[in-house]
Amino acid sequence: MSTVLLPLAAAVAAYLLGSLSFAVIVSRVMGLSDPRTYGSKNPGATNVLRSGSKAAAAVTLLFDALKGWLPVVLVRWFGAPYGLEEGTMALVGLAAFLGHLWPVFFRFEGGKGVATALGVLMGISGWLGLATLLTWVIIAFFFRYSSLASLVAAVFAPFFYVLGGGVAWYTDARVGMAIAVMSGLLAWRHKENIQRLLQGKESRLGSKKKA
Numbered sequence: 001m002s003t004v005l006l007p008l009a010a011a012v013a014a015y016l017l018g019s020l021s022f023a024v025i026v027s028r029v030m031g032l033s034d035p036r037t038y039g040s041k042n043p044g045a046t047n048v049l050r051s052g053s054k055a056a057a058a059v060t061l062l063f064d065a066l067k068g069w070l071p072v073v074l075v076r077w078f079g080a081p082y083g084l085e086e087g088t089m090a091l092v093g094l095a096a097f098l099g100h101l102w103p104v105f106f107r108f109e110g111g112k113g114v115a116t117a118l119g120v121l122m123g124i125s126g127w128l129g130l131a132t133l134l135t136w137v138i139i140a141f142f143f144r145y146s147s148l149a150s151l152v153a154a155v156f157a158p159f160f161y162v163l164g165g166g167v168a169w170y171t172d173a174r175v176g177m178a179i180a181v182m183s184g185l186l187a188w189r190h191k192e193n194i195q196r197l198l199q200g201k202e203s204r205l206g207s208k209k210k211a
Helices: 002-018 022-029 045-049 054-078 086-101 114-124 126-143 146-163 173-189 191-199
Strands: none
Touching: 002 054, 002 086, 022 045, 022 054, 045 054, 045 114, 054 086, 054 114, 086 114, 086 173, 114 126, 114 146, 114 173, 126 146, 146 173, 146 191, 173 191
16 A cells, blocks of 8 residues: 555645745745736746846745755655655656646636746756756857746657666656656646747747736
């Protein structure tokens, strides 16, 4: 029974952690406007940056990434004696990501999951996370679109995981599937950004919120 209950309990805990929308929480604590009321209306670090507060955006980014990283590394570091291995690691990573997208504490209205997905990847392998982050940085630097950088990084993440298998990290089909699902959901959550990119209406990095 424990072989079923423990992974399920870990997944529920990861989902609840993922449901903490730090864009909203940090903005409230720092006396800023609710990020769901301006810019892209997305409760994420990029939209918080449009408030003009780099500190709030940085804290949001850090905590959104941590809530994806923490469940994965806890299972990776301490789960084996309890029978929690790669399958549970994939499950909790995906659960934390889903919590960010559909947070139970915020009426299931969440963000797009970029930072949380990066945290999950960092938890799986620091090298995998760094490769994906570097992809994001390169695209963002040259094109100045956070959404485009996120989409390209999301597309490359599953390929990085497969290509680095047996060299930089150990691969598992369940973990690979979780990464692919996250990438697909992340792209789907950016569907409006894709339309704006095609129309030339997407906001660039660093643009302020409209009055």
